[in-house]
Amino acid sequence: MKSPEKLQQLSSQPDETLYRELLPYLAEDGFFRVLEGGSFVEFHKKLSLLSEEERGTGIGLALMAQVNISGRILEMAKQAGSQKAAEVLQKIIEGKAICSTGVTEPGWKGRLKNLQSRISEAGDLNFQKGFLTNGYGADYFIIIAKDEKRQTYVPVLIPVDSSQMSIERIHTEFTPEATHCRARADKLKILEEDILPLEYEAHALEYRLSEILSLTAIFCGFGKKLLRKLKENGELKLLSEEDKREVFYLHEHLQNLEARIWDISGRKDKGVKMEEEFPFGLEATASVFFSGLDRIFGKEKVSSLSKDRSLFELKDPLNEILYRKAILRFFR
Known part of the structure; x- marks a missing residue:
């Protein structure tokens, strides 16, 4: 694998940009093959090896979220016919994009029924997410919200736009290479194609x-x-x-x-x-x-x-x- 060696070479790289700098090498090493029919055995063996490196645990955490949550949602939405999901997924597989999924909210207590994020019947997205792994510096957010029209919880795929969103970085004492943030937006206009065809x-x-x-x-x-x-x-x-x-x-x-x-x-x-x-x-x-x-x-x-x-x-x-x-x- 090339990524462990590259990780050592980037030892002076700031935490908030290290994962992005490594992405092309992680893609070349096959970390994202699991999102196109590859093996989880292979993915986890690579993940364990990478975590043996200095700063590798934080990069492993970033990969964990990118593959198991965002990547898997996009993969399933692609299989259900979403062209937008297919395009973003391909960028991730090629190491050209970061996508962060927001589920948790203040007071949600681990239960979807407590989520306050909503897609109104008029098509506006209102959300306040308390913790998005890979969120600070991400290219895309997947926001889990209740669709009031369908009365289901759905993933909404949107490009990150700081002019229409409030984004606040969360600093942690450990694994800082996996950046986190809080994010919120009110009455954000979305398209029907932004709502991925998947019941979360x-x-x-x-x-x-x-x-x-x-x-x-x-x-x-x-x-x-x-x-x-x-x-x-x-x-x-x-x-x-x-x-x-x-x-x-x-x-x-x-x-x-x-x-x-x-x-x-x-x-x-x-x-x-x-x-x-x-x-x-x-x-x-x-x-x-x-x-x-x-x-x-x-x-x-x-x-x-x-x-x-x-x-x-x-x-x-x-x-x-x-x-x-x-x-x-x-x-x-």
């Missing part, structure tokens, strides 16, 4: 689970990077035999999780629904991995190696709901 609600869970699967692949690469850093700075040589064995066990945990992700990805390629496979092992492995390293080296030391660990310690309300369901299934 029918696919929302699968999109999210696909994202979590990709995030797990990113974690595997990130974990290897932490262990490599500890090895390179001589920390591992100073350990007792007992602690060396525990670090080796943590390495084995990463390898086992990776094998599970490749296996699940293979079934995903065959059309198996991801809800049947959840949980994928991210939360459990990350908990054991960080707890083990923190005990041996101290949390301050481990955290100093990369602030990106915080990405894998976030609590997502939807994940909690899915976990409760999985626990209930287990104890039936």
